[in-house]
Amino acid sequence: MKSKVKIGLIGLSGRGTGLLEIILLKMEDVEVVAVCDLHEDRSEQAADLIEKAGCSRPFETADYKEVLNKEAVDVIMICTPWSTHIPIAIEAMEKGKYVACEVGGAYSMQECWKLVEAYERTRVPCMMLENCCYGRDELMVLNMVKRGILGEIVHCSGGYLHDLRYEIANGKENRHYRLNEYIHRNCDNYPTHELGPIARILDINRGNRMVSLVSLASKAEGMQEYITSKRKDSELARTRFKQGDIVTTIIQCARGETITLTLDTTLPRYYSRGFTVRGTKGMYMEENHSLFIDGQHNQYESNWKTQWGNVEHLREQYEHPLWESYLQEGVKGGHDGMDWLVFRDFIESFRNKAQTPIDVYDMASWMSISSLTEDSIAMGGQPVAIPDFTNGKWIGK
Known part of the structure; x- marks a missing residue:
């Protein structure tokens, strides 16, 4: 070696x-x-x-x-x-x-x-x-799901919710490709950040698969207003952007679960991935960093604000084993340590001449969402079939 x-x-x-x-x-x-x-x-x-x-x-x-x-x-x-x-x-x-x-x-x-x-x-x-497949909260929730803490999972949601107006507007100066994407395309152009963790939770390509989707985009006004307010006389201020400010996609899975994905990158907002998991015994919600477990938290149903942030008090019970050891060794790398973990897994796969934990079927399935949402949006939100890139192999896993 x-x-x-x-x-x-x-x-x-x-x-x-x-x-x-x-x-x-x-x-x-x-x-x-x-x-x-x-x-x-x-x-x-x-x-x-x-x-x-x-x-x-x-x-x-x-x-x-x-x-x-x-x-x-x-x-x-x-x-x-x-x-x-x-x-x-x-x-x-x-x-x-x-x-x-x-x-x-x-x-x-x-x-x-x-x-x-x-x-x-x-x-x-x-x-x-x-990298989001290796996020601390994403892996904690995955651990809970595999242990049955949240019951049978019925619905998941998430997305890429990040104000990118400055980056897009300065694409020419910074030689960044996003500018042309937002001028010419209208789709969920960045679907994998929470689709990846959700796919793991729902066993996508490993006993389950995504079957179809519908997608709608709002009008595109955010970039135009931003650029006009910053540099009214620039050539870019006269450019019309095709990319809708908010893109909402609903995916149906073979086992009956639904997934909602949201792209929200051209309006003023705070950063979030909106990661939410709903099961028959409880739910996790990234937006207020909380876990609601049936039988434990019902008394707070009408006063849930008092439980915002309760994940920190429950980590000892539900922390994923990978993060338990990672915290002991010392968190490294970017994006709160996720970058290090994802690349480390890749390197170990290469060293062992083994299959990678996120494989080519995952990559094709997750990436396909951009093109499929583009089609659905162009047809006014019509349902679009999601191909089975495994050619039936998902059934036996």
Whole structure:
């Protein structure tokens, strides 16, 4: 077994460079040997960071194919714009490289099927780095569900609720892809943050699957007003955005559960993922950080504000074993420790030559939601079927 896993890092904007600094340069058993970005200054900056950390200067290129072709590279990490995730992942699998891919949404069912077919042809694992699957509260609730504390789960909801107006408006200056996405598309463009944890809770692709969805988008006014108020005379102020301010999606599952996803990124608001789980014996709600368990909390039904935040008093009973050990070792990395855990799981899978915990069928299923919501919205909220990317394998798991 190699002492260090050699990584080729493709995509070096904010997310790629951030992961390099807080994760990759901190893990003793990994080494970034190649960096790639279309913008030369980003690759150079990344190489400088690696060199300053006491490591050998990596290979630098603007052509990701050169990274895929390097024999010294063991695994590929993709942090590029959403539209390039699947094409690069497919090429990496065909080169025999394990793939760690940042989150995003798909543009068509064809590319999702191509991703699955590439894995089934090569048998090289590909893992979406959905860090929210490793969140402390998400894993605590998963632990409770598996122990039956919340009873039979009936409904889950969540989403990406994050004011991104500044980032979108400055997309041209910062060379960020989100600006064009919001100008040209109308869909849930970032569905996986809470869909990932919810999929684990509902056994999606492992005894259950998502069957269909309906999606509606509100009008698009938030970005226009924001840009007009900040730079009234700019060219961007005359641009009409297609992306609705609020996108609401309802998903039906094979076992009968429902999922509600919300995208809310262009109006003023606080950050939240809105993670909520409803079962026959209780509920969890991220918005007020509370657990309601039937038989324990019924006396507070009409005065629930007094129980907001009660999760902190219940952690000892329900903490996930992974987080119990993580807290003892010391939480590391970004996003409250989630980034470290998700990438650590990926690295261990590679070292053991094992399947990744989030596999290609999960990646295709979760990413497909963007394209499917785009279709449903375009048809006024008509139901759209969600493909079974496992081709029936979910039934036997």
